[in-house]
Amino acid sequence: MRKFSLFAAALAVAAVGLVGRPAATAEDKKKDDRPDIVVPYVPTHEKVVAAMLKLAAVKEGETVYDLGCGDGRITIAAVKDFKAKRGLGIDFNPERLKDCEKRVAELKLSDEETKKLTFKQGDVLKMTPEDFKDVDVVTLYLLPAVNLKLEPVLKKGLRPGARVVSHDFDMGDWKADKKEEVEADRKHTIYLWVIPGA
Numbered sequence: 001m002r003k004f005s006l007f008a009a010a011l012a013v014a015a016v017g018l019v020g021r022p023a024a025t026a027e028d029k030k031k032d033d034r035p036d037i038v039v040p041y042v043p044t045h046e047k048v049v050a051a052m053l054k055l056a057a058v059k060e061g062e063t064v065y066d067l068g069c070g071d072g073r074i075t076i077a078a079v080k081d082f083k084a085k086r087g088l089g090i091d092f093n094p095e096r097l098k099d100c101e102k103r104v105a106e107l108k109l110s111d112e113e114t115k116k117l118t119f120k121q122g123d124v125l126k127m128t129p130e131d132f133k134d135v136d137v138v139t140l141y142l143l144p145a146v147n148l149k150l151e152p153v154l155k156k157g158l159r160p161g162a163r164v165v166s167h168d169f170d171m172g173d174w175k176a177d178k179k180e181e182v183e184a185d186r187k188h189t190i191y192l193w194v195i196p197g198a
């Protein structure tokens with residue numbers, strides 16, 4: 001319950017920040033490469049990470065992308081524990097990318113595992129369907145508004161049989177194929193969508 005409250009509080013602060021921001025000038029916009037919607041950093045509990053990858057049925061040799069990757073824990077677990085052949089984590093915040101490197105070092109990943117992981121800076125709201133054409137599993141712990149913006153891009157870009165898993169937030173009218181509750185520090189909800197046509 002505490003972590004959820006913290007996330008809710010962080011979201012409230014972010015929302016106030018967004019609402020309170022004065023209209024940006026063209027000059028500000030050049031300097032300000034923050035995403036349109038800023039989602040605060042709250043790492044997914046490790047038990048929930050494992051449950052998300054299990055729900056997505058990540059198999060050996062698959063490619064997993066985590067959009068808004070935080071400290072990289074989801075793609076690291078995909079490579080280390082689920083034998084994914086490639087994990088890509090994207091985060092707009094360079095501090096998070098340093099956290100990813102730190103986590104890889106702390107967990108003492110092998111060179112082979114490390115080579116399978118890429119962490120890069122970017123705004124997931126600027127990704128295109130083309131970016132997802134070779135991806136088997138996409139993981140999300142963002143916000144409902146961000147999920148809704150990603151939905152058409154994921155539906156268009158992912159191939160049949162690819163899976164999307166989201167922590168705590170659904171996709172509005174795009175009904176999940178499965179929904180599970182995971183008891184960890186609090187009750188978490190995880191959602192699975194499978195791209196039809198496989």
Ligand SMILES: C[S@@+](CC[C@H](N)C(=O)[O-])C[C@H]1O[C@@H](n2cnc3c(N)ncnc32)[C@H](O)[C@@H]1O
Binds near residue numbers: 074
């Ligand atoms: C709630 S945290 C989730 C972190 C990680 N996926 C996990 O589950 O542990 C959301 C992360 O998304 C990043 N983020 C938010 N909006 C983003 C955007 N538009 N593009 C890229 N990263 C974003 C934040 O910096 C933060 O690290």
